[in-house]
Amino acid sequence: MKLLNEFISRRLPLLTVLMAIGTYLSPVYWKVAPWFPSLLLGVVIFCTGLSMNIEAIKEIRTKKRELVLATLLKWTLTVFISIGLAYLFFWSKPEIAAGLILSGTVPSATAATIYTFLAGGNASLVIAASLLDVVISPIVTPLSMMGISSTQVTISIFSLLQSFLFIVVLPLSIGLFIQRVLPQSTSYSKTVTKLGSSVSLLLIIHTIVGSGKEAISSEIRLLPLIAIATFIQVVLPMAAAYFIAKKLKVSEPDARAILFQVGLCNTALAAIVAFRFIGELGAIAPILNMIFNLSLGAFISNHFAKIGTTDGSFPLVQ
Numbered sequence: 001m002k003l004l005n006e007f008i009s010r011r012l013p014l015l016t017v018l019m020a021i022g023t024y025l026s027p028v029y030w031k032v033a034p035w036f037p038s039l040l041l042g043v044v045i046f047c048t049g050l051s052m053n054i055e056a057i058k059e060i061r062t063k064k065r066e067l068v069l070a071t072l073l074k075w076t077l078t079v080f081i082s083i084g085l086a087y088l089f090f091w092s093k094p095e096i097a098a099g100l101i102l103s104g105t106v107p108s109a110t111a112a113t114i115y116t117f118l119a120g121g122n123a124s125l126v127i128a129a130s131l132l133d134v135v136i137s138p139i140v141t142p143l144s145m146m147g148i149s150s151t152q153v154t155i156s157i158f159s160l161l162q163s164f165l166f167i168v169v170l171p172l173s174i175g176l177f178i179q180r181v182l183p184q185s186t187s188y189s190k191t192v193t194k195l196g197s198s199v200s201l202l203l204i205i206h207t208i209v210g211s212g213k214e215a216i217s218s219e220i221r222l223l224p225l226i227a228i229a230t231f232i233q234v235v236l237p238m239a240a241a242y243f244i245a246k247k248l249k250v251s252e253p254d255a256r257a258i259l260f261q262v263g264l265c266n267t268a269l270a271a272i273v274a275f276r277f278i279g280e281l282g283a284i285a286p287i288l289n290m291i292f293n294l295s296l297g298a299f300i301s302n303h304f305a306k307i308g309t310t311d312g313s314f315p316l317v318q
Contacts (some may be wrong), residue, residue, distance in 0.1 A: 004195065008195065008198045008199070012198055012201070012202075012294055012298075013291065013294040013295035013298055014295075015198075015202060016201070016202065016205060016290060016291050016294055016295075017291055017295075019202050019205045019206055019209075020205050020209050020287060020291065023205070023206045023209040023210050024209055024213060024216060029206065029207075029209075029210030029211075029213075030203075030206060030207060030210065031210070031211075032207050034275075034276065036207060037203075037204045037207050037208055037271075037272045037275070038163070038166065038167050038272050038276075040200040040201075040203050040204050040207075041167055041200065041204060041268050041269060041272055042166070042167050042170070042171040043171070043196060043197070043200045044110060044196075044197045044200045044201060044268070045110075045167065045168050045171040045172050045175070046171035046172070046174055046175045047175065047196055047197045048110050048113075048172060048175065048197070049171065049172040049173065049174065049175020049176045049178075049179065050175035050176075050178055050179055051175075051179075052127060052175070052176065052179070059124060060124050060125060060128040063122070063125055063128075063254065066122075066125055066250060066254045066257075066258070067125060067128055067129055067132075069244075069245065069248065069250065069258060070125060070126075070129040070241075070257065070258045070261045070262065071129050071132050071133075071136070073237075073240075073241045073244065073245075073258065073262045074108070074129070074133070074237075074241075074261060074262045075136055075140060077236075077237045077240055077241060077262060078104045078105075078233075078237040078262055078263070078265065079104055079105055079140060079144060081104065081232070081233060081236055081237055082100060082101050082103060082104025082105065082144070082233055083101055083104075083144055085100060085229045085232060085233055086098075086100040086101045086148075086229075087147070089225055089226075089229050090222075090226075090229075093219070093222070093281070094148045095278050095279055095281035095282045096219070096222065096226065096281055096282070096284060096285060097148055098145055098148050098274070098278050098282050099270070099274045099278060099281065099282035099283060099284060099285040099286055100226075100229060100230070100233065100285040101141075101144050101145055101148075102141060102145075102270045102273060102274050102278075102282070102285075102286060103230065103233060103265060103267050103270045103285050103286045103289040104233055104237075104265060105137055105140050105141040105144050105265075105270075106133075106137055106141070106265050106266045106267065106269045106270045106273070107130050107133030107134050107137050107168070107265070107266050107269070108126060108129065108130040108133055108260075108261050108262075108264055108265060108266060109264045109265055109266045109267065109268075109293060110197065110266070111264055111293065111294060111297055112126050112130070112260040112261055112263075112264040112297070113126045113127055113130070113260075115260050115264070115297040115298065115300070115301040116256060116257045116260045116261075116301075118301040118302070118304075118305055119256045119260070119300065119301040119303075119304035119305055120252075120253060120256065120304055120305060120308065121253045121254070121255075121256030121257040121259075121260065121304070122253045122254050122256075122257040123257065125254055125257040125258070125261070126257050126260060126261045129261050130261070134164060134168055134169060137160070137164070138160035138161045138164055141160055142160065159277060160273070163272075163273055163276070167269060167272065168269070201268055201290075204268050204271065204272065205271075205287060205290070208271050208272070208275050208283050208287065209287065211275070211280065212275070212280030212281075212283055212284070214280070215279065215280030215281045215284075216280065216281075216284060218281075219281060219284070223284070223288075226284055226285055226288055227288050227292075229285070230285055230288040230289040230292055231292050233289060233292075234263055234264070234289060234292045234293045234296055235263070235292075235296065237262045237263045238259050238260070238262060238263030238264075238296075238300070240262075241258050241259050241261075241262035241263065242255055242256070242258065242259040245258045245259070256304055259300070260297065260300075260301075263293065263296075263297075264293045264297050265289070265293070267286040267287070267289040267290040267293060268286075268290060270286035270289070271283045271286035271287050271290065274286055
């Protein structure tokens, strides 16, 4: 299992691309109930809660300035860039525009924590900021879509809160509860949770792409433009957040954490919410964003791991 886990984890960005393309081109796919992708993501979030370092989060009390900065940058930079790209490129395509905005208004991705750790950054800062994201996102997302045609896109605060409760909050709480009651479960379950999270993400892509084949085919000519927009949506907030953090004299580990927290959103959640409330077209941008944020996140974390940190230390990387 360890070899399989390492194989999938190291090649997850490539496997994500292959899964999306393979599912689209394949004449058959796994047809599931609409709630099944939500269940799969719930498994990923549960695994996150089960393996989360609670003690490290408590230490974030000494990093209030950095926590405020990470949260502020995510909910300004990422959100406004997403809205700007949506209106600039897809004003006449409200479903695609809404999916693009949704990709930038969901909480940070689980991968943000992993990549921060591998890059030698402060992973506890990302975890603490992502918990704040869960509260902020259901409020910001509907407000961000107010200018989009309400006849084709309708997402209410109540609907998002309900989705977040069952997909994010409940599984995360159960994972944290089990970890608290059975502390030894964290060390025993690391390999299983890592493998389960990777497989679940791949299955989410398979089921959503499979269900949305017709919609994707109808807008196939727009895929290159959506790809360009989502690439910018990932890269620009990451670069800007890191630059601002360094200008404000934030330490290197915290600056790296802010980079991943701001740039890597939970686009698996965005794809599921888009598929449910917007339609198949709305899920295209989140899926492409997922491919870019996994790929670029891995590339940047590997780069940081090689150069170490400014204090001369190097992160623990296998």
